[in-house]
Amino acid sequence: MPPAPTAERPSNASEALARGRLGVPSVIFFVLSAAAPLTVVAGLITTGYAVTGVTGIPLAFLAVAVVLTLFAVGYVAMARRLTNAGAFYAYIARGLGRPGGVGAAWVALIAYNALQVGLYGAIGAAAEPVLDRLFGGSPAWWVVALVAWALVAVLGVLRVDVNALVLAVLLLAEITVILVFDLGQVTHPAGGSVSFANLSPGNLLVPGFGAVLVLATTGFTGFESAVVFSEESKDPRRTVPMATYLSVAIIAGLYAFSAWTMTVATGPDRIIEESQEQSTGLIFSLAGAHFGNTAVAIGEALFLTSLLAAMISFHNTTARYAFALGRERVLPALFGRTSPLTGAPRVASLAQSALGLVVIALYAVAGWDPLVQLFFWCGTGGGFGVLLLITATAVAVIAFFARTRTEETLWRRAIAPALAAIALIAVIVVAVDNFAVLLGVAPDSPLRWVIPTVYPVAALLGLLWGLVLRRSRPDVYARIGLGAQSAVVDLPQDPDEVAPVGAEVPR
Structure with a gap:
């Protein structure tokens, strides 16, 4: 038998995130900010009505919430045993094996980076009406994007609780405005009476049902990120489950209620036409009719800060994925370094900022449409990539508990994640079938296949890299998925054996 690996162990001081800085509210702020409530209410919901012609969107959010709650049952049960900023990467490595975990890591890096850098295009467009109202004109979109980029880059290397405080202020203002707008819509019903017609299941189970479910699932993107901040939580075993369940409940309730109140204000028979005519301006138009131009100005400004909050949240999530991979040497070790002053994943954060700067410059020079x-x-x-990761994680949860001694009930370790996996696979099939509609391109457009194909290709390349590590760098391979334990664990002689530590180790 070959001798045990003797590679130098990482430094706990330089490769550990700052612990004990986030409670349940702080983690929820990160999660809900990634979900970008006002962006979803103003943009995704109206787009859903306009593109699909389906009026049962409020029920779609509730249906997706049920599926994601089923997923969360096994997800948080596994989270109680594993504390790792790598989240999906670590969970899939523990459940489906180390090579599969590396494949998931490649998918996660692409998906979360896409979500993060894509927001730079949106914030330029969102700033135009706000700056027009204030100054009578606005600069090019990329100027606004660069200002947002600089702010996010600075926050990314500061203490994580400083980021949470900024998100708390932005998010609470954002949700308050949404609820005020919703109140105005429900108290000013079209025709003088409140209609519940759109809450009938018959309005959801129609042609276009699948596309609506995909759009609704996209609205929840970010709910899974509570686990990413587990290493920095005060009590991960309590914080992660509470933050995950509360986030799903808050997102579902807020989106379903807002989608319904829009139909009340326009009339159930007019919501499709109004959404097609006014697009993202619908909610602000309704607010202006009920509360005046001041409310519109506030709403448009908070739409801007909603995007900024999502940027901050996704930046932190993406940086922590890269940090987790660097700490375990799947990426260069440099990515696993943290700031000695703030405990933030400094190198990973700066790398993410560098990517954002390159993308903004590329789009500005090429003149491509930022929106x-x-x-x-x-x-x-990016949302599709996260959907693939959630589905793979549901399967990984089942595999993990199948070979792990545990007191978890059959419901938590097998039944709930299996039901979630089946439902999520169905959503993926529908998403692929409707990808041209989701992108807004012609059915014969190459993008219709190129974008979803990126992920299986990345997963395959990652899996192959995991196998290369197994053969050429067994010390690195043996640490995949261990997280902070990779700094202190005594490795087995055979990297495919279980290391003699308290927590389970991937295959």
Whole structure:
């Protein structure tokens, strides 16, 4: 038998995130900010009505919430045993094996980076009406994007609780405005009476049902990120489950209620036409009719800060994925370094900022459409990648508990994640079938296949890299998925054996 690996162990001081800085509210702020509530209410919901012609969107959010709650049952059960900023990467490595975990890591890096950089395109467009109102004109979109980029880059290397405080202020203002707008819509019903017609299941189970479910699932993107901040939580075993369940409940309730109140204000028979005519301006138009121009100005400004909050949240999530991979040497070790002053993943954060700067410059020089070709395409593609990761993780949860001694009930370790996996696979099939509609391109457009194909190709390349590591660098391979334990664990002689530590180790 070959001798045990003797590679130098990482430094706990330089490769550990700052612990004990985030409670349940702080993690929820990160999660909900990634979900970008006002962006979803103003943009995704109206787009859903306009593109699909389906009026049962409020029920779609509730249906997706049920599926994601089923997923969360096994997800948080596994989270109680594993504390790792790599989240999906670590969970899939523990459940489906190390090579599969590396494949998932490649998918996660592409998906979360796409979600992050895509937002730079949206914030330029969102700033135009606000700056027009204040100054009578606005600069090029990329100037606004660079200002947002600089702010996010600075926050990315500061303490994580500083980021949480900024998100708390932005998010609470954002949700308050949404609820005020919703109240105005429900108290000013079209025709003088409140209609519940759109809450009938018959309005959801119609042609276009599948596309609506995909759009609704996209609205929840970010709910899974509570686990990413587990290493920095005060009590991960309590914080992660509470933050995950509360986030799903808050997102579902807020989106379903907002989607319904829009139909009340326009009339159930007019919501499709109004959404097609006014697009993202619908909610602000309704607010102006009920509350005046001041409310519109506030709403448009908070739409801008909603995008900024999502940028901050996704930047932190993406940086922590890269950090986790660097700490375990799947990426260069440099990515696993943290700031000695703030405990933030400094190198990973700066690398993410560098990528954002390159993308902004590229789109500005090429003259590409920042809203459609950057925000919409990257957002749709990134959301699809996260959907694939959630589905793979549901399967990994089942595999993990199948070979792990545990007191978890059959419901938590097998039944709930299996039901979630089946439902999520169905959503993926529908998403692929409707990808041209989701992108807003012609059915014969190459993008219709290129974007979804990126992920299986990346997963395959990652899996192959995992196998290369197994053969050429067994010390690195043996640490995949261990997280902070990779710095202190005594490795087995055979990297495919289980290391003698308290927590389970991937295959």
